[in-house]
Amino acid sequence: MNQLIQKAVKKAQSNYSNRYKISALGLNSKGELLGSATNSPRFSRYGGGVHAEMALLKRYGSNVKTIIICRVGASGDVLPIQACDKCQKVLDKLKIKVISVTA
Numbered sequence: 001m002n003q004l005i006q007k008a009v010k011k012a013q014s015n016y017s018n019r020y021k022i023s024a025l026g027l028n029s030k031g032e033l034l035g036s037a038t039n040s041p042r043f044s045r046y047g048g049g050v051h052a053e054m055a056l057l058k059r060y061g062s063n064v065k066t067i068i069i070c071r072v073g074a075s076g077d078v079l080p081i082q083a084c085d086k087c088q089k090v091l092d093k094l095k096i097k098v099i100s101v102t103a
Contacts, residue, residue: 004033005101008070009078011036021073022081024052026059027066034060053087057094067091070101078102 004025011023015038026034037055050058053067071081081100083091091098 004068005070007033007036008068008101009072011038012070012072013076015039020071022052022069022071024056024070025068026056026064027068028063029065031066034063051084051087053083053091053098057090062094064096066097066099068099068101 004027008023008025011025012021015021015023020039022039023036024038025036028034035056037052037059039052040050040055053069056064056067067083069081069083071079073079078101080102082088083098088098
């Protein structure tokens, strides 16, 4: 699990956004890593971006059974994070477990 957390932190740090360095790792039912994603920028309009959790679902669909989400501050510290209400509602409906990385 520590290796997954390190991957989540490294992926979040690689996000070029200055404000939101968030990553998500998708795991299958066996606990194997399917892939990772970061938040995409919102561009000039509200709702223009894609949350990392939803990007994973778009790529891997029903294969995702667990999502690990991570948020990193500008100084590299791991910060608290939860899925937003809309994402959490979708994840609950699909019975996907969400694990938040904390410091």
